[in-house]
Each structure stands twice: as C-alpha cells, then as structure tokens.
Amino acid sequence: MAKPKKRYVCQACGGVSNRWQGQCPDCAEWNTLAEDAPATVFSMKHDLSSGGRAVEFVELDKPGALPTRQPTGLAEFDRALGGGLVPGSAILLGGDPGIGKSTLLLQAAAKIARGGHGVVYVSGEEAAGQIRMRAARLGLSDAPIKLAAATGVRDILTTLGSMDAPKLLVIDSIQTMHSDTIEGAPGTVSQVRGCAFELIRYAKENGVGLVLVGHVTKDGSIAGPRVLEHMVDVVMSFEGERSHQYRILRALKNRFGAVDEIGVFAMAGEGLEEVDNPSMLFLSGRDEPMAGSAVFPAIEGTRPVLVEIQALIVRLQSGATPRRAVVGWDSGRLAMLLAVLESRCGLNFSSAEVYLNVAGGYRLSDPAADLAVAAALVSAMADKPLPPRSVWLGEVSLAGEIRPVAHGGLRLREAAKLGFDRGFGPADVKGGSEALTYDGLGQLANLVDRIIGNS
Numbered sequence: 001m002a003k004p005k006k007r008y009v010c011q012a013c014g015g016v017s018n019r020w021q022g023q024c025p026d027c028a029e030w031n032t033l034a035e036d037a038p039a040t041v042f043s044m045k046h047d048l049s050s051g052g053r054a055v056e057f058v059e060l061d062k063p064g065a066l067p068t069r070q071p072t073g074l075a076e077f078d079r080a081l082g083g084g085l086v087p088g089s090a091i092l093l094g095g096d097p098g099i100g101k102s103t104l105l106l107q108a109a110a111k112i113a114r115g116g117h118g119v120v121y122v123s124g125e126e127a128a129g130q131i132r133m134r135a136a137r138l139g140l141s142d143a144p145i146k147l148a149a150a151t152g153v154r155d156i157l158t159t160l161g162s163m164d165a166p167k168l169l170v171i172d173s174i175q176t177m178h179s180d181t182i183e184g185a186p187g188t189v190s191q192v193r194g195c196a197f198e199l200i201r202y203a204k205e206n207g208v209g210l211v212l213v214g215h216v217t218k219d220g221s222i223a224g225p226r227v228l229e230h231m232v233d234v235v236m237s238f239e240g241e242r243s244h245q246y247r248i249l250r251a252l253k254n255r256f257g258a259v260d261e262i263g264v265f266a267m268a269g270e271g272l273e274e275v276d277n278p279s280m281l282f283l284s285g286r287d288e289p290m291a292g293s294a295v296f297p298a299i300e301g302t303r304p305v306l307v308e309i310q311a312l313i314v315r316l317q318s319g320a321t322p323r324r325a326v327v328g329w330d331s332g333r334l335a336m337l338l339a340v341l342e343s344r345c346g347l348n349f350s351s352a353e354v355y356l357n358v359a360g361g362y363r364l365s366d367p368a369a370d371l372a373v374a375a376a377l378v379s380a381m382a383d384k385p386l387p388p389r390s391v392w393l394g395e396v397s398l399a400g401e402i403r404p405v406a407h408g409g410l411r412l413r414e415a416a417k418l419g420f421d422r423g424f425g426p427a428d429v430k431g432g433s434e435a436l437t438y439d440g441l442g443q444l445a446n447l448v449d450r451i452i453g454n455s
C-alpha cells in the first residue's frame, strides 16, 4: 500500500495543501500552514453495513421531560444565549485577548455554582493561583467552583468520569488543550479538532453545558479549523475596544435560539457589570442633544458599532484661509462633502473653519458615513441639535443624492436594539425595525431643509 502522503493544513481556514507553502492558497494568510496527520485512505473493504448496534428512533412528541435551559444568572449572557444554557450543548466563545472572556465565564460559573449546581472550570492558560486571585478580586472566592489548571484532555475526562457530571464545564481555552492520541502541538488544527470532539462527546453523553474559549485571529475569526464552528451548537463572540469600557456579547450561530440578541457589559474594577439599558452607553455624559453631533451605525467586519461624529464650525471674521482638520475620517471625503453642501444645498463654508472628529478613536472608512458627517456639519453650522436618539446613514453622491448602503436594515435594527428610535437615510431601506421610525430623505437638500428650514 502506498505510504500516505504528508499534508499541510492551514491553521486559519482549514484548507489542505500537499506541500508546505508560505501563503495559504485558500485564504491568503501567511505562515499558517502546518503539517497534519495524513488523511485516512478509504477502500472498498470499508463496509459499514453490518455488525453495528441498532440505533433507537424517537418520536418528536415523545412524552417525557424536555431538557430545560439553565439560566446562568447573568441576564445579559442568557439573553445572548437565547435564554440560558441548554444541557448537553457546546458553546464556543471567541474574543480578542484581554477582552474579558475568562472574567465573564468565571462570573457566570460562580453564579451557577452558588445556585447549587456543579461547575468545573479548567484553565490551560492560567495557574490555579492566578484564577483564585481573580476570583478574590471579583468577590467570588466563596463560590463552590471546582477549579483546575490542566491541559491534558485525557486527564480531564478521566477525572470528570469519576465524579458527578457538572451542570457547566468551562475549558479555557481549546487552543491550550492537548490529546495524547493525536500528533501535533496544542493549538494545531488536528489537536483543536480532536480535543473539541472528545469534550463535546462527553458533554452530549452527560448532559453537561460545555463552554470552550477560543482564540481569535487578527481579522476576528476564531483561530483553528472552521470545522470547530460546525461542531459546536453555539458560537459567541465577545467584542469591544480594550481601551474602552463596554463589551458586547453576540451569538454568531445558535442552534437553540435567535442570533440577533446581544448582551452588553461594562468592564469595571470589580469585573463585568451588566448593562441592561444599553442606550445609556451612548447617551451618558450627554443628557442634552448637542449641535454638531450625529450618530452613525457602522459595521466593522460583521459587527455593527454605533459611532458618534462631531463637527465644529468656527466663523472667521477676517479673510484668513480657514482650517479644515479631520480626525478619524478621510479629509478628501470631507472636502467633497463640503463642496456638495455648498453647490447643491447653498450652504457657505468658505469663511469658516471646519473641525471633524470621530469619537472614541474610531477610524471610519465606510462611505455610508457620509450622511452622518453631513448631518453633523449642517447641525453645527445651524447651531441646532439633531433629533435626539437618531441615527444617520447613507452615501452622498456628487449630485447630492443620498444613496443606499450595504446592510441598511441590519444597521437600523442594531441601532433600535441600542435604544435609538429615529433613522434618516436613503429613500428606501429594507428590513428596518418597528422600534425605529425611518425617514427616507433621498436628497441631501432635504436634510438641510429639515435642520435649518423648519425651525
């Protein structure tokens, strides 16, 4: 029999090559190919049609108790999950390093353990002492969590097999786990896949809610094979800017619930606090609507983010050349918008200094932000605030038309979820939200009329 050929698997996308290459031919990432176990060669001798055990069929309406969801006690976590942990299900939680995954899971674990349920927390990243220190800081030291620092899946499963199955098993993280039946270092595709498979099988057989923490690559997808996302029931991502306080927990896939609910948390000194009224997040510190400020529902990759755009206009007395300064946006695009506002809407910026700032250190490159920028400029010019809790989206053409944008409906639904109730943009947006009144402006001139005209 021919010797099975070596094969190389991309650690980012799972693509297979027969030789090592610097760049993955499938996803174009660099230095991601690693040698993997040879593919199994199947032959005609593989006859699986006899010698197996009989499989039991069940009716959908079979009498008896259905598995009930176990609330974690963190309402925002449960909301994102669609109502709590389903026994025997596997959740993959991804997120940037240091975003708070371990903190979130330790808090959820403590809530469940305090409710009298068994909880096992296995960390392959931190020593037990470090986790105890974190628990002390979070005020969770008294929670009866079974805590271990381990990376061997065989050791973990042997130990779990000799005790009562817990309600919740946390594995932090799947990339640190190692199975001695599989070749390769922890974190390689075959190790991640193999370890996840064994842990998920244990969870399904014992009705345990399993949470696997997954590292993410720099483009935000979960590191390791894509197949990991297929193996689990729920894929969640924990998002936010590390330098900012707020964190959003979002389900990207959920076999037991909807994926459009988000959970919002704030990282504080004593761990994560739930934010049950997320609209406060953007309104706090700004009780009164301010002139020159407009909110734009941005999309970052797959994640919607609401961004505040601030404009300031200073009228010059003398004939000095006015300044234009932009932070977080393209200055060429600002010049274009000012020209459109001048020539199509009759506004005059020629003797005014214009400052534009995207709050929070964001960099916007999406042309859909045009209208929000224009709204901020016109509002600053007129010294009139825009309607409270309003969002603005749309690309502005040189002719002064407001053009449709990608994911318009999704942006509006996210804005509505975060407490915004008015939207302005292109004439027609499909799939908005009932909680949000939408105004199709069509032409930039209509925006100017709205803000300056009917005072």
Ligand code: TYD
Residues within 6 Å of the ligand: 095, 096, 097, 098, 099, 100, 101, 102, 103, 104, 134, 137, 138, 267, 268, 269, 270, 271, 272
């Ligand atoms: P962590 O949960 O370790 O992140 P992850 O597991 O996703 O890598 O969170 C680490 C960050 O959270 C760290 O930068 C400090 C911050 N933090 C707080 O601000 N307050 C706290 O009470 C805790 C425990 C962490």
Ligand code: MG
Residues within 6 Å of the ligand: 101, 102, 103, 125, 172
């Ligand atoms: Mg961690």
